[in-house]
Amino acid sequence: MRTKKWSILLVAVLVVSMVLAACGGGKDEGSTKNSSGEDAAKAEEQVLNFINGDYIPSMDPSKVTDEYGFQFVGATMEGLYRLGEDGEIKEGIAKGEPEVSEDGLTWTFKLREDAKWSNGDPVTAHDFVYSWQRAVKPETKSEYGPYMMAGVIKNADEISKGELPVEELGVKAIDDYTLEVQLANPTPYFESLTTFGTFMPLNQKFVEEHGENFATSEATLLFNGPFKLDIKDDNQNITQANEWKLVKNEDYWDADTVQLEEINFVVSKDPQTNVNLYNEGDIDRADLSADLVDQYISHDDYRIVPQASVFYLKMNQERKGEQTPLANKNIRNAINNAIDREALVNVLNNGSIAATGLIPKDFVTVPGGGDFREENGDFAAYDKDTALEAWNKGLEELGVDSIELELLTDDAEGATKTFNENLAHQLETNLPGLKVNIKPVPFKNRLQLDTDQDYELQVAGWGPDYLDPFTFLSLFVTDGGNNKMGYSNAEYDQLISETQTTTDQEQRYQKFLEAEKILLEESGIAPLYQRARSQLHSPKIQGEIINKFGATYEWKWAYVAE
Amino acid sequence: MDQKNVNNLPKELFKPLVRKEDTSEKISRPSRTFGQNARRTLFKNIPAMISLVVLILIIIMSIIGPFMNKYGSNDQNLDHAKMPPRVPGLEKVSWLGFDGTLSDELTGATVEQATQKAYMRFNNEEDYIDIKVISDGDGSPNSAEIKATYHIYKAKGLEDTYYWLGTDQLGRDQWTRLWEGTRVSLIIAFVAALLDLVIGVAYGGISGYYGGRVDNVMQRIIEILSGIPSLVVILLMMLILKPGMTSIIIALVITGWTGMARIVRGEVLKLKSQEFVLAAKTLGTSDGKIIRKHLIPNISGIIIVNTMFTIPSAVFFEAFLSFIGLGIAPPKASLGSLIDIGFDNMQIYPYMLVFPAALLSIIMIAFNILGDGLRDAFDPKMHK
């Protein structure tokens, strides 16, 4: 998922209000750190109050593209599986582990028979078939459907291009409660994929009945997850509601586990306002902007939530059909080595850490080894001398003595602005003869300029869409949809494509490690930082899970402590 | 005095008046031109003169201010980030806020706990943090309150360093940036006002002087243009143009000139039917000369006054654009972008907001008062 730098952070200020009984000084503190929090007593009133950083742009599982869409689809719907703590796969509509064929291409899921839609219909295998077909076929105009399914589910790619009829999609209902999926490639992370919003089932009858209006208002939504979305006015457009709540879904198959009765949301965008609301006890969580961290770092409720999004500098080698100085490997290496990432995260001041590669820390573990990041080591060392040496060599090869580069960034606010200024300043100071012109544009414009490959340097970010290095490393294959910087390396392409067909996990990860090394050793990109968010978080929220992808927060197991 | 007495005035008191040619026609006040009168009125207007002096000082400072210390406007030094203001001499007077310390009030269950928080808050530089206990607390949450003062300059070993107005998040000297920002803001405002003036006077002058069909068409165009909310146009222009000074100026001018054009047209309409213009025409003076010699001098007052009010509103619009993130491109600063940064730090580093916001307000106030003063000065009724 594209990561929008700051706004997301401003956003996810959740909060609880009501009971001002935040009285638990010493006693509660211990259990705060422990998110399972078995020891904390349950409060009488299971209500939380949160802030949402923006309106919900869409609730149609096939069409959601943004953080909030995925958040509320995730809370109100359930796919084959659900993500538990640390990305652990928990049972959802599927019962038990799937049966996987020898070649890893045929997966059979047994579905539970007690799962119901909020209109009383049972959730069946047909609902999955319908939904996945809907997501893939071009007429739906789903952005995530083809992206998530192409190359994973058999024929998805061809169908999304209109080359095959949608019935050919490799998914079928053997009977009402047995789902068989044919994959295009053995996809070891397929279970984690099915937790993603795009893979949620849909009740065909209901969707078709509402046609264009499906998922636009509370009246045209159907739920099968732990919570139901409740807007004051049943017919109000969801995208226009600035207040809404999640209420416990009594028809949910696992309703006994769900303890929260109600979660209230209201839209508020200004971080200072949100913190003030938190201090007043109106809300139970507030994300902090960098400027607010200094003030609240000593607050009892302060915490840092690490994320799996990585930001990096894209170096465009070919702009408008012409080679840029960045096509020179020495110039790229010089830039990579000239960046002091510790200083940059210091400016961000929100717990973000320096990125040393493309794959984030604590994201995946190499089979039979440690964390991917640690296994592959540090590719983004700050070394002024090496940088200078490479720089001079690069200049010589290009036959120039100075270079002017444009740095494309979001025009986001606060720390991002200072971040960009500091980055430009570092490059200019460490590489004599370099002039960096910052070009801040709105987020969407940056994406457009990226698509048009109309930039030289760009600060871009990426958050994972599933639990596999492929979500990051497939970005930079030659002519890939997200490459858009003229990077091309045959060896890299070869390795990435091999990972799709290799079933042996150990070998597969070797290829990933190798590929990342290739990409970074010639500085295809320059990693910058791995994002975290700082927030004030009420200690009474217990059992809440923070996901690395998909819906940010998982409230199925959450409860309010005394 | 009663009636009788008046009637009984002695005759000797009456003397014949000696007619003197020179005294009867004598003008008791020195003869002054309109311009001299205006200047006199203005000079007597104390608030306006103070404003004028203040503005001149600000303009001078925006030119020389950045060179008054050794820091450049984009000299980043993260080790010196977020330093509070410190001014030699004034640092001894703690309540002025130029003593180079940061302070905060913290609470905790006990004084120790609150103190721990204070250490955490200020980089754990325990040796350089003064703790003053405000209330001892009884062990219940947040009952103890302390005031911690952090001598950040000492802690960083910068006893001999002075950032007069502190530094921003990247350790850039705020004094330098403040004056450079002022310069940027003022240039934008002056250029925008000047362009407004040129376009507005030309348009309004032509429209008013030629009248008839020309006037009719030109007025309809203005009428339609002024129906467009300027702010919306400015925002849209900012989207299309590359961020920077030129874009802001263009965006401001594109709708700004209509006000001036309307005023000039009204004045010209009024003047051109007056006798002295008629007389000039009868004598065969050319149109150009009439406009130059007779009309422009007569409307210059109102033009100047109007410009005086355009400048602060341009300063303000620039600040607004920068505040919502569509203003000047970094690393350049403007008053608006400085206020934007200051606003985010309002509660914890108030100095980042106070200085640029105060300067902006002073500029706005001074221009407004000076504008008022000039209006009075050009109003013959006010001449004494």
Next chain:
Amino acid sequence: MARYILRRIVYMVITLFIIASVTFFLMKMLPGSPLKAEDKLTEEQKQLVLESYGLNDPVPVQYVRYLGNLLKGDLGISYNFDNTPVSDILIDRLGPSMQLGLYAVLVGTFFGIILGLIAAIFHNGFWDYTSTIIAVLGTSIPSFVFAGLLQYIFAVELGWFPVALWGEPKHMILPIIALAIGPMATAARFVRTEMIEVKGSNYIITAKAKGLSNLERVWKHGFRNALIPLVTVMGPMMINLMTGSMVIEKIFAIPGIGEQFVTSVVVNDYPTIMGTTLIYAFGFILILLVIDLLYGLIDPRIRVTGGGK
């Protein structure tokens, strides 16, 4: 009179037409499209998306269709909010903004008049300078800074009002004050100038000669005559309000149109930008018209008739 109104309405339509056209072509010049994460779509899908928004047709065709839809009150579908007509967005967001704006104008004008009167009565005295300074400060402190200060002092420190959010009357107080400061300053300055002018006029001198007290003179004779031209500054006031509302709505988390406009600009939601622009322009022109008509009504000396001056 009828002819004048008719003429004004014709101009209104022309103005709106020009604004609609200009925004349309400006938007065509900008990068960006309704595609949310372009890189993820197949070519086939892209075509379908563009087609559903009618972006595959030549620009002139799009333009004619856009104008046609406008006549029907159809402002298109938002690029940002899935399947949401722009008109729905505007209707939802307009409410809070108009409420806020209306109260701010009323409150601001009321206190502005009082300040202006005080200044005029005690012309060149202590109270004159005080109220002038308040008024000038009001126009010179950016409303966003003022809003932030209000929130900090009255909500965070003193706890008298809610910090933010919208819905109950108590939520409206701080934003109204923050927004009213501009109109207040404008009104105060205006009333003061007018009053001082009126004070020097013959009929007031007559009233003084009749032996009316200062207060009576101001109230019975001066005030009413000074008030009438106040209507003419309502236009600039509205501009002031628009600027203010864009940031104040964000600071106080109010679901209003100003905040929506700024967001739309940032996320390139062109149909919403165009719709909002038109609504702003429409409201603005309408206010100008009403002001002109009102002016004619309350001041009999000014006759609103056809033809220029």
